[in-house]
Amino acid sequence: MTKGSFTLPGESGYEKLTLEMAEKWGADCIRDSDGTVLSDEILGAGIPIYSTICLVRSINAWAKQHRQFLQRNFLMSKPVMAEGETLEIDPMDGYFDQQFVINPDDGTDLWQVFDRTGGEELTSWKWDGRRVKIENAVPYHFYTVNFLATRIWEEISMYNHITNDWGDKEHLMAVEPRYPETQKALLDFLDGWLKDHPHTSVVRLTSMFYNFTWIWCSSPRLRDYLSDWGSYDFTVNPLSLKEFEKEYGYRMKGEDFINMGRHNPTHNPPTKKFRDWMEFTGAFVREFGRKCVDLIHSYGKKAYVFYDDSWIGIEPWSGKFGEFGFDGLIKCVFNAFEARLCAGVKEVKTHELRLHPYLFPTGLGGEPTFLPGGHPEKDAARFWACVRRALLRVRIDRIGLGGYLHLTQGFPEFNDKIASIADEFRFIKRLHEKGKPFSTGIRVGILQSWGSLRTWNCAGHMHEHPELPLNHIHEALAGLPVELKSVSLEEVKKSGVPGDVDVLINAGREGDAWSGGDVWKDAALKTNIYRFVAEGGALIGVKEPGCVRNAFRNFALSDVLGVDIENGSTICKGKYDFELTKDHFITKDLKGEASFHNASSGVYALDGDTVVLDADGKDVRVACRQFFGGRSVYLSGFTYSFENTRLLYRALLWACRREEAADSLLPDDTACECAYFEEGKTLVVINNSEEPKRTCVKTPDGKEYTAEIEGAGIWVKEV
């Protein structure tokens, strides 16, 4: 048993247990959790202490006294049809009134009323304190009001409160740090807190100031009006709007945020204005965040940030993350891509993962975890097997758990499992310290609207948007021996495909940020990609790559990929009657047909030069094509599975003309993957499945090994 690199959630009242488990799991750090306070016994045990803090909801007494300094956001009223020439609209109708109120002191200068049928803003309307009154409405047109709401319940507090039925426990409110008064109150609070916590070594900030957008409705059947990890709706207020105008020379209006009620979710291609707003907000978050970090440092403590909840404006892949001065980045992980998202952030020293399951009675879906009938040890093994693939590729510095430690008491198998996971983690970490694992060196460029800002993610967890093929592509790539960067469509349009990319992947649905939307109408973008592939590059298109309506092709890259999609506008055109090519390098490891639950239907081959490898009837599922000097592969969707990961890897090798790389380090069972640490002369094979496996794998020198591995197990060989 090894020690260290493990953060344990301590619990007051369970001092003995805390210290016992610290010993068992090799913890070198004890943290508190939301709602727990560590006792003096734990604090004095000589083990470094992590303390969590969420600044913006930490000064509730002050917030109650200063409602003008609460956070705000724009909301759009329900559309209401004019039956005659006058019309009244209650803007708040349908919204959760414990989350939102209209602050009369804000006035209505920032409000807008739209005729959504005619598409025009109204110049004249009245507000009586309850309703917007419109005279001279056009009968049978629908009208909406964009209004500025004040938020009176911080969303995470609200969610935990309502989910756990906390009754009359205080509703915490999020203060708006744009105001100098708020900044002073926050820094005063932080200063006091730092003084009061001499035992704390690491201050773990539950992100910074602005929660991801989470707008609730009043209806129990429609809780979420909007929920997005990457929207900046909650950063808007009269002061920020004013400062933005001063800095950027133009004014953002409510409608720029409301966007016909669609807002600006990460999954849609961003407007220039919205990107300006993000940059503007990021600069502020970094600037004031730095002040907080500096204050923490001034007390000789470290500052870590938890990359969740109030992460808006943090953007660890913005290239400016270093400005915060954080010492550590902590990411809660369900999946391998989230581990890569954390590990790849260069501007921070310590990368830590918070593993699942959390020490909570129930899991995400309400299933028992630490309750009778629960098997947290199985959950832990399964989550670990998901994440471990990534840890074989890149180094993570620490792992840890969250929640209430006493819950583990009835689950000794869980405690044993965590002990073995912690050991396994420390072993893998040591391998990385000796040298890098084998990589094909293939440099994948994920081509989407956001570029590097959304490296390794589409914002959010896999289970929130399993319909997005790019989520699954990220997950598959996270454990493969390839390099990854994200490239924006705008930069390829302006400057061509970057020189450090061997293969481009565009994976999305028509019009979304991952496919790209209207930018594909641009000739330079298309030409730069045609050129890249024609000169020997590689392209993988997934689902509806570069898809725009009413263009020469439906897929802008159709001529490269050799496929296009029938969207109803070409039903009279003949479709090439392809013959399936059954035996091909790319599909060699598929046992049956390829299966993507997010596949697009209606994809057809342009002509006989497209080699169709898999199809659902007449719908192409997997195809490849030579395009002048380069190669392309098309997949009609992509969902993470062992077989599909292998399919993607082979597609990458084929597209990059690196087929020989499949000759070694590829276990014959697709449930297994391996890593080879040449400096350490260590071959590691992992079993990603829950069943025991026996699999063969060759090292690059041609020697073959047989690994017998228990379910979710690991096999290590000095070679």
Added chain:
Amino acid sequence: MTKGSFTLPGESGYEKLTLEMAEKWGADCIRDSDGTVLSDEILGAGIPIYSTICLVRSINAWAKQHRQFLQRNFLMSKPVMAEGETLEIDPMDGYFDQQFVINPDDGTDLWQVFDRTGGEELTSWKWDGRRVKIENAVPYHFYTVNFLATRIWEEISMYNHITNDWGDKEHLMAVEPRYPETQKALLDFLDGWLKDHPHTSVVRLTSMFYNFTWIWCSSPRLRDYLSDWGSYDFTVNPLSLKEFEKEYGYRMKGEDFINMGRHNPTHNPPTKKFRDWMEFTGAFVREFGRKCVDLIHSYGKKAYVFYDDSWIGIEPWSGKFGEFGFDGLIKCVFNAFEARLCAGVKEVKTHELRLHPYLFPTGLGGEPTFLPGGHPEKDAARFWACVRRALLRVRIDRIGLGGYLHLTQGFPEFNDKIASIADEFRFIKRLHEKGKPFSTGIRVGILQSWGSLRTWNCAGHMHEHPELPLNHIHEALAGLPVELKSVSLEEVKKSGVPGDVDVLINAGREGDAWSGGDVWKDAALKTNIYRFVAEGGALIGVKEPGCVRNAFRNFALSDVLGVDIENGSTICKGKYDFELTKDHFITKDLKGEASFHNASSGVYALDGDTVVLDADGKDVRVACRQFFGGRSVYLSGFTYSFENTRLLYRALLWACRREEAADSLLPDDTACECAYFEEGKTLVVINNSEEPKRTCVKTPDGKEYTAEIEGAGIWVKEV
């Protein structure tokens, strides 16, 4: 056994058989078929004779001598990428060279070369008689050539020749009647022919001059480049272009027909230019067609037109069909909607149906019909049951068969079945002569891009485009006791919903002519429909009604229908968690779930005012909603079946607040339908299925009857 109203295909060499079958089937008319010549014995039997003639392919010797007067059309070359600054394109590459040639005498004035990547037309290029040469190409852009091709094989001749392997039989060519020389040759030929056929009473023109668009490729794996019953591609030639410019004051270019390679199929919303071209062509077809009809009349013969093949410019629902002066309209029918399409044309006296199966050895799909193993009597019964529903609603004047009579010799059951069908037809026809059948009086307006021009059809047979819900809606309505008209989106935009419509149906896919496309961005269109429904009207939206991207709603009528579609742009927005309403008037006759093979997924309810009646998981399949004074129903798709027809009927009754109409004349078995002829006091119940049925039905006076009906049978009761 009754007599009359039946057209028999006679066959030379089978004189006895011809006369026997004429007797058996009660034929009052004998026709020839393509490839058959009637003998003197038949001609002299005293039975009126139909003769078929297809003018444009009738003067092949002349056509060979006058290739400048052959029909032409624009084609687009394959897109070719420029690897450097020069590029050569072979325009004909990929096209079937037995159908198309480039006539050097036409020159290249009408050609266009496009940079399809940049989207611009080139001003400079050269043609060397084989290839188009481009200098100063932009490397990595794709280029295409629009060129004028001459057609050297008339498409129906080509199809029959190739399908039946006619070897060195002459290839017939279609002449271009725009040229005065051609008109003279055609009229001379027709005059001679009329002289030579004194026994002929009815000249049946196999439509007029221009075939539906049918462009073939050279590849055996991609026979059709484009195939559409409603495209006007084959009406273009140097002379028509010149005359168009003179008449309309602007010039149509090749690209107006090529349209980025998409052409102008009926299934896409038409451009103003293309509608002008159709009107221009129609005027010519009617004008020269009238000359042909007049000539036929001058010989004391009748002129019927067969509504298929070369029907371009005929358009029996244009409102100008009467200008031809035809005496009869013949439609070959697989389905009920085709019978309605024929029956509803007012400007002609005789409406005749050509029933399936044709007397050909094999059926459409190559299955044996009049070959060993075939059961033509079953086919006949099935086709008849499909079509008969329509005949209970409206009067058709004649039926008949086509093909080679001798094939029936081994199939006495078929001959008996036709005899009984002919009797049944004559019985139904007599019922109509006594008075009209019961109708709810509900006036359905089919709302699409074309308006009345495409009444009762989307151009083409059901089996060609089963993916179109409107095809199936037409088929279901064809047997229901409702009235139908088609209304164009343009007219509703300009003048509102016509006063003679009770319920609008919009049924299509995003962007197609049946849904409507971009016109839905227009405020007046939406407002007029909101007003219509709000004031008590009814709306049924099917699949993707009024669907346009990047608008306030994805479905323009979303606020009326209470549903919208997730197209990937609103994945962060919450969706109302509806509860299914199981017991409802609309879905009362569904035994299980509604099933549409062309359903759209991702449709969700806006809020709790939408009553969801059927769903596939979280995807709405059937929903209804009160919208101010009116009602709406949404269906996620529609395919014709007995249950779905009942579902549609009930949806119509509910939407029109006519639920009481379901109390009578609705057999309790959905496979059965009934008609009630009040003047004749006759209740008719038909069994549309192949199984025997026992079903109850009430007359409007509340009396209940039980009908026992054999498969595909009919039950008649004087009441």
